[in-house]
Amino acid sequence: MNALAGRPVLEVENLTRHFITKGFFGREEHRVRAVDGVSFTVGAGETLGLVGESGSGKSTTGRLVLRLDDATAGRIHFEGQEITSLRRGQLRTMRRRMQVVFQDPYSSLNPRMRVGDAVAEPLEAHGIIKDKKARQEKVADLFQRVGLNPRFATRFPHEFSGGQRQRIGIARAIAVEPRLIVADEPITALDVSIQAQIVNLFMDLQEEMGVAYLFIAHDLAMVRHLCHRVAVMLRGRIVETAATEQLFADARHPYTQALISAMPIPDPDREQARQRIFYEAVTPPADARLQEVSPGHWVLDQA
Amino acid sequence: MAPLLDVRDLTVRFDTRDGTVQAVTGVTYSLEAGETLAVVGESGSGKSVHVLAMMGLIPKPPGRIAAGQALFEGRDLLTMSEKEMRDLRGGKIGMIFQDPMSSLNPVLTVGFQIVESLRRHLGLSKKAAWARAAELLDFVGIPEPQRRVKQYPHQFSGGMRQRAMIAIGIACEPKLLIADEPTTALDVTVQAQVLDLMRRLRKQLGMAMIWITHDMGVVAGIADNVQVMYGGRVQERGPARAVFHDTRSAYTWGLLHSLPDHDDPPAKFGEKGRRLVQIPGYPPDMTDPPKGDPFAPRNRFATERCHLEVPPLVQAADAAPGHLVAAWYDLRPLRAEAAVAGGAA
Ligand SMILES: Nc1ncnc2c1ncn2[C@@H]1O[C@H](COP(=O)(O)OP(=O)(O)OP(=O)(O)O)[C@@H](O)[C@H]1O
Ligand SMILES: Nc1ncnc2c1ncn2[C@@H]1O[C@H](COP(=O)(O)OP(=O)(O)OP(=O)(O)O)[C@@H](O)[C@H]1O
Ligand SMILES: [Mg+2]
Ligand SMILES: [Mg+2]
Numbered sequence: 001m002n003a004l005a006g007r008p009v010l011e012v013e014n015l016t017r018h019f020i021t022k023g024f025f026g027r028e029e030h031r032v033r034a035v036d037g038v039s040f041t042v043g044a045g046e047t048l049g050l051v052g053e054s055g056s057g058k059s060t061t062g063r064l065v066l067r068l069d070d071a072t073a074g075r076i077h078f079e080g081q082e083i084t085s086l087r088r089g090q091l092r093t094m095r096r097r098m099q100v101v102f103q104d105p106y107s108s109l110n111p112r113m114r115v116g117d118a119v120a121e122p123l124e125a126h127g128i129i130k131d132k133k134a135r136q137e138k139v140a141d142l143f144q145r146v147g148l149n150p151r152f153a154t155r156f157p158h159e160f161s162g163g164q165r166q167r168i169g170i171a172r173a174i175a176v177e178p179r180l181i182v183a184d185e186p187i188t189a190l191d192v193s194i195q196a197q198i199v200n201l202f203m204d205l206q207e208e209m210g211v212a213y214l215f216i217a218h219d220l221a222m223v224r225h226l227c228h229r230v231a232v233m234l235r236g237r238i239v240e241t242a243a244t245e246q247l248f249a250d251a252r253h254p255y256t257q258a259l260i261s262a263m264p265i266p267d268p269d270r271e272q273a274r275q276r277i278f279y280e281a282v283t284p285p286a287d288a289r290l291q292e293v294s295p296g297h298w299v300l301d302q303a
Numbered sequence: 304m305a306p307l308l309d310v311r312d313l314t315v316r317f318d319t320r321d322g323t324v325q326a327v328t329g330v331t332y333s334l335e336a337g338e339t340l341a342v343v344g345e346s347g348s349g350k351s352v353h354v355l356a357m358m359g360l361i362p363k364p365p366g367r368i369a370a371g372q373a374l375f376e377g378r379d380l381l382t383m384s385e386k387e388m389r390d391l392r393g394g395k396i397g398m399i400f401q402d403p404m405s406s407l408n409p410v411l412t413v414g415f416q417i418v419e420s421l422r423r424h425l426g427l428s429k430k431a432a433w434a435r436a437a438e439l440l441d442f443v444g445i446p447e448p449q450r451r452v453k454q455y456p457h458q459f460s461g462g463m464r465q466r467a468m469i470a471i472g473i474a475c476e477p478k479l480l481i482a483d484e485p486t487t488a489l490d491v492t493v494q495a496q497v498l499d500l501m502r503r504l505r506k507q508l509g510m511a512m513i514w515i516t517h518d519m520g521v522v523a524g525i526a527d528n529v530q531v532m533y534g535g536r537v538q539e540r541g542p543a544r545a546v547f548h549d550t551r552s553a554y555t556w557g558l559l560h561s562l563p564d565h566d567d568p569p570a571k572f573g574e575k576g577r578r579l580v581q582i583p584g585y586p587p588d589m590t591d592p593p594k595g596d597p598f599a600p601r602n603r604f605a606t607e608r609c610h611l612e613v614p615p616l617v618q619a620a621d622a623a624p625g626h627l628v629a630a631w632y633d634l635r636p637l638r639a640e641a642a643v644a645g646g647a648a
């Protein structure tokens with residue numbers, strides 16, 4: 001345990017990202033409040049689920065945390081260090097300790113690189129392994145951990161299906177044993193038996209190395225299974241956050257209630273009888289604030 | 304009456320440096336007007352390739368259609384000229400691809416891409432087509448459609464791109480919609496809306512659907528029939544209720560039991576992770592697939608025969624009519640044991 005024990009790995013404060021579309025003569029035409037004053041923390045070894053409306057700013061939040069995009073306002077602390085003001089050159093160490101698994105397994109791999117090399121790349125870039133034999137063994141081990149046949153290491157990305165490619169991306173992310181993995185819909189493209197493998201793998205890695213996850217997903221059943229806490233986003237804001245059991249048992253915000261009621265049930269009889277709660281999403285008023293309704297359970301107040 | 308789509312013995316191969324990939328082997332089924340068939344299965348089992356092959360969209364080489372027919376309204380899609388095919392695609396047969404980023408053109412606005420299809424297939428005027436494009440975006444639940452039609456794909460979120468793809472897929476009111484993972488990137492409320500929309504189209508237009516998905520909840524909600532694929536072959540097919548409640552293939556059983564329990568109490572911080580049931584072993588290397596039942600090496604109930612001989616897809620004993628399974632074993636007496644054993648695997 002280090003001096004930081006107890007302090008969250010990730011602290012996000014009032015994070016904001018607006019996209020401005022310019023019209024003629026550079027006049028501001030439209031402002032998309034993709035992320036609009038979002039605050040949350042992720043503890044060491046904890047999994048925070050980020051769920052919510054499509055287009056509510058989940059991926060943008062992930063990209064800001066990873067410093068792949070620059071915030072309009074707000075602050076991010078990673079392992080106690082303020083990272084929003086770091087310049088490109090200073091991001092190197094952070095990059096190793098914070099890894100990413102993307103939603104889209106197609107565009108995240110270099111088509112001209114053998115997948116084994118792609119997995120070994122971060123290990124080499126950070127000088128973790130040097131000789132060829134250690135490298136080969138490590139790659140084989142990583143392939144096995146994500147449920148891929150190690151013999152596939154010499155093949156190219158186009159020779160794999162979507163799900164297989166996603167597993168390669170995960171092998172790459174866990175290669176350097178990061179403290180935090182931002183996972184943006186990491187299992188969306190996988191078949192359910194592989195989803196189970198990957199989710200088990202995420203839990204094993206958490207137990208073994210204490211890695212924390214910011215887990216962005218739409219599959220609420222999986223979020224419920226995997227995450228310790230959940231934050232629900234709507235139109236760039238967090239509208240509710242709580243410990244997972246609390247959120248599923250006692251959702252307060254009408255959007256959260258609608259979301260939970262729309263979870264599909266893998267049983268034709270129950271699914272077709274399911275009652276949905278409808279909620280016409282509205283943009284939360286700018287002055288709405290999160291209120292603590294019970295310890296650790298926060299809900300955005302409504303007009 | 305002849306079915307809308309009649310697929311026979313569809314077999315697709317890829318000749319690669321590492322050998323011949325046996326991507327799809329002997330896939331046979333038919334689809335009636337208005338019917339929804341969900342296709343589920345292992346990643347790499349040939350779900351996408353089998354529909355891409357029908358639509359003339361696999362790269363040749365390395366791909367080739369080694370055998371089979373796919374009759375759409377009586378005409379074989381596999382021997383059609385490229386021009387005939389282009390008229391069908393996006394017209395009578397709508398398609399939604401698995402990968403919206405590479406199937407939307409990044410340098411054209413989303414609206415323009417819908418308009419192009421409407422003008423080509425329905426001969427709409429420019430003005431009518433643009434109005435219709437905005438209507439379609441509204442239809443699939445994209446807010447502010449008038450503004451969104453003028454945006455480029457990168458300005459959309461993942462789920463919005465997927466809905467744009469759906470709008471393009473249904474733009475010309477197709478007879479058959481082929482949808483490859485169409486709702487995976489959507490939040491569940493939007494997903495529910497899209498499914499409602501699809502049910503409406505099915506009813507209003509008699510549109511048939513092939514719906515490729517990993518989401519068993521979606522399958523439960525929308526499918527008339529379910530087809531389960533593994534290793535390029537169909538393992539089980541039948542009415543949705545039968546496949547869920549009277550499962551006959553060990554692979555299907557494994558799939559259904561690897562889902563998180565819907566009523567599971569959720570995670571507590573610090574709690575030792577509860578493991579999901581996983582199917583042991585690796586998916587097959589399709590350049591060198593197992594000799595017999597492709598699932599046999601991972602199936603603890605496999606008999607000797609399963610390892611030696613490929614089982615044919617036939618009507619399952621004492622099952623619902625049209626409930627087919629490819630298995631040498633009888634899963635029924637094994638299910639209880641499988642459920643217990645699965646947890647330890
Ligand atoms: N480069 C960009 N330019 C303009 N607008 C953008 C850009 N990137 C994202 N947006 C907008 O920001 C908002 C949030 O997008 P984001 O991708 O973060 O959503 P999301 O919650 O990840 O959605 P999904 O669940 O669909 O993936 C959307 O309205 C999107 O259109
Ligand atoms: N261009 C190609 N060259 C070589 N092999 C290919 C090519 N395209 C697909 N394959 C192979 O064909 C098989 C079937 O792939 P397909 O994309 O149909 O899988 P899928 O069932 O759709 O999987 P997923 O659920 O991951 O999308 C896989 O083994 C894949 O590696
Ligand atoms: Mg996203
Ligand atoms: Mg596919």
